[in-house]
Amino acid sequence: MSLNRHQSAGYMTNWAARLFARAIDQKLKPLGFSSGYLPVFFALADGGARTQKQLARDAGIEQPTMAATLNRMERDGLITREKDSEDRRVTHIRLSPEARENAKDIQAIVDQVNEAALSGLNSLEQRVFLDALGKVTTSLAKAEDEDDPKPDDQ
Template sequence: MDERQDGRNVKIATLGQIGLQQFAPYLMNRIMGRYNATLRQGLRNHDLTVPQVRALAVLAVGDGMSINELSVYTVIEQSTMSRTLDAMETQGLVRREACQDDSRTRNIYLTDKGREEFNRVWPAMHEAFSEMFTDVDEAEYATFIATLQKILGNIRKHDF
């Protein structure tokens, strides 16, 4: 028998029964993998990595975040984010400033050069985004975003 039981003795379907093409986490990973590959191609002429562009994008919308917040919003582990920010600081794209409330915490800000760089890469990001939603109308997109927000609320582990 392929069915199993969870801790409450409720029968649960196997992945084989659900199928990969009906398993949302698999589809989301495939979509983001393809998006990131397309983005990498679009960034070849900009000397930036996908993690760097994610950081630029998040900071372009909400400048002055802590490394923790930036790690959450960019979906990048804090150790990787710290190394990414080291490189970005060396490139003059970001600056770190001590938080007024807690001198142990550093907030990250875009420099003018960082904002200019983000504005240069935004067309490549937007193109990759647009390609993903070809033939998806506004109502479908709105429903999709609402569903993603609901899922994110279900799994959220951070206050932000």
């Protein structure tokens, strides 16, 4: 049996993700930010508020991981939490004013790393690559949804 990691979509995607995270983390560190915060940051960048459950769903992150991420972000002064005025069990999460002030710098860093990552591809290859990644993630998400038991199935 011959295994070639360079011919494995999963391995290469994971490797690329680790390299992206390292590059972004290195540039975000001076802002007190990390790549692990980016899914929350992008979900809240429009200035709106979301619940933890909405953030976990939108980011595709498990609830316990999202809870830990939000706790770290709150500790670092990057988010605020507000109880819902009508249902005190519901908490709305927003980016803090400090995080919003850094939004342009964070976006610029992400753009810079993405540009560097795609620099070896021409514009057509970049579009094809991003389109293909979109199809891969859609296929994997669909397969995951099909594999998850529905409440009625239990």
